Amino acid sequence: MGLANLLSTLLPASDSDPEPETPATATTAEDATSTDVVHECRSCGTNVSADTVRCPACDGEDIVSYSID
Numbered sequence: 101m102g103l104a105n106l107l108s109t110l111l112p113a114s115d116s117d118p119e120p121e122t123p124a125t126a127t128t129a130e131d132a133t134s135t136d137v138v139h140e141c142r143s144c145g146t147n148v149s150a151d152t153v154r155c156p157a158c159d160g161e162d163i164v165s166y167s168i169d
């Protein structure tokens with residue numbers, strides 16, 4: 101008595117319509133574009149570059165960085 105025999109006992113029989121295997125292509129094109137990191141002034145919301153420590157718009161030093169996925 102094998103595993104397949106056991107499964108056929110537990111599951112409803114559908115011998116004429118075998119269930120197709122789910123393709124293992126879980127990685128889509130959206131996943132290929134990796135995580136984008138955005139750096140933004142917390143005071144005024146201006147987008148700045150990664151190495152910016154002071155906002156060019158409002159001269160604030162609160163630069164926050166977060167990732168968009």
Ligand SMILES: [Zn+2]
Nearest residue numbers: 141144155158
């Ligand atoms: Zn700012």
